[in-house]
Amino acid sequence: MLIVTNPVNIRYFAGVELEAYERFAALIICGAKRAFVVPKLDEGRVPGPVFAYSDGEDPADALRRAAEVCDDREVEVDGSTTLRAWEVIKRALGITAYRIADERINDLRAVKRPEEVERITRAAEIIKKVIAEVYAELSPGVAEREAAASIYLNLIEEGLRPGPILVQFGENTALPHQGPTGRRLREGDVVIIDVTAAYDGYYADITRTFAFRGEPARFREIYEAVSEAQTAAVAAARPGASAGEVDEAARSALRRRGLDRYFVHRTGHGLGLEFHEAPNIAPGESYKLRAGNVFTIEPGVYLQGHFGVRIEDDVVVEGEGARVL
């Protein structure tokens, strides 16, 4: 039997979002049979069969009854199951061994159904619109933090759930992971806007780089190199190619221009109910792409003390290649 405790995996398998993250909750799966164990508070949110427990009751008792839907006692769990939850499982079933099912679950989740691709597409469209609108309203003197907050506001108004938002001006664009600061916009700054947000639970992740009313030396050259690397990686993404080959396509395009040593992160990551999931588009990754994989392609070049450029789009692998969402 598979015992799923990770709330994101529960949402994946059963389509429900539980509230009571602090309390024990699990979905038991054996073939087509399922059963939920949840605190009373969440009883109405899940489809049956459901075994609810009140505060003061031992969730292990509910789990023991729920597990009767399964014939076996070989327990598979997600690796993100906490020891606290594992104690409940041990107590309920009298077992001491588990197998971690992450690989199998992540493989399933990495291949999106059409309705999942639709949601990510919708998120990507709205994010692009919001980035364009907020960029168009930037004026000298605005702080990175203020621009980030206004993106947040727009995402909420559009019905998206915001994830990490990066807004970087000038020399800060050379620091690929730095969050919004009080740095104020000046003419001639490079601007990077990187927005992650979910529509109906599914995340898209888009980055755009601009030069604000003037550009520093080498900006055009670097921008074109990154854009070329991105195009090369999109072209390399197709069923049967490895994730490492897609990474290498971006990396070798930059290598031809002598810029690969400034590309200091992976080329991309999967998107779905989480904003970082399988597949991992990184050097040497052997994962073979399949139709339905959705991931970012986001090469970047970072010249410390000067500026950085990153261009990020989301693609879905289809029939013969990959389509930008």
Next chain:
Amino acid sequence: MLIVTNPVNIRYFAGVELEAYERFAALIICGAKRAFVVPKLDEGRVPGPVFAYSDGEDPADALRRAAEVCDDREVEVDGSTTLRAWEVIKRALGITAYRIADERINDLRAVKRPEEVERITRAAEIIKKVIAEVYAELSPGVAEREAAASIYLNLIEEGLRPGPILVQFGENTALPHQGPTGRRLREGDVVIIDVTAAYDGYYADITRTFAFRGEPARFREIYEAVSEAQTAAVAAARPGASAGEVDEAARSALRRRGLDRYFVHRTGHGLGLEFHEAPNIAPGESYKLRAGNVFTIEPGVYLQGHFGVRIEDDVVVEGEGARVL
């Protein structure tokens, strides 16, 4: 030896915030001796001794070397340690048993040092200012979601890290956990604004209830009852009192007015590096309050279909009683 893997507990014991949450990271503590195991990416963020591992290396090897700072092999862990992390610990130390140290860690964390109280106080002050400012600008037709986004914006601009933000209008105020919707403000609506946000990692949590240009029947009566219950609970909070007694002080004040059955949640929860931590201010809780405990006191009365009232402040237990932050 205590092996801490929960990032919040690592921050508590060592004052550092790690980035690489997806990868294995741990802080080993034996008495005054400490050692970190982190991915290379985080090596520069932690004080020594640090045992870093690269992608492709087994973190268990680094952990095995790090554990040599300790003489014993009796392992205590946090209950939020994942099975994936536990596999690393097992492999590193060749052990199969652990003891969960949550109670001890939570007891430590529940008693705040003066510099922790200062941060929560600062967060509380800013939140109160932001609530007052945003409420003053509300006009008929604004949606709950828009008001929530504008609170978020203000918190960011003030340098706080926003946690959950509730804005509720009219009949929605009777649903204590419901997030912001598209419901638009009308004259005569009750308005609840509930804001959680952190200053330098430490959360405060404040709720205010208003009547917007007119008030429904019974509003004044209910507001006064909740205010009285809150005052009674603050008066009951002092070193040596139990958390349950504080809850009962609020509950019995409402009982005298026949309103206790509309008070459907606990009286409060601890505040610190997390916005829900020990102590739990709920019926029957035997935890004895100590100087340095910081928690919310937030009684509420909810008349389904009509309106709700909740008043929430944060207190620190001191010498003879409790002080509102």
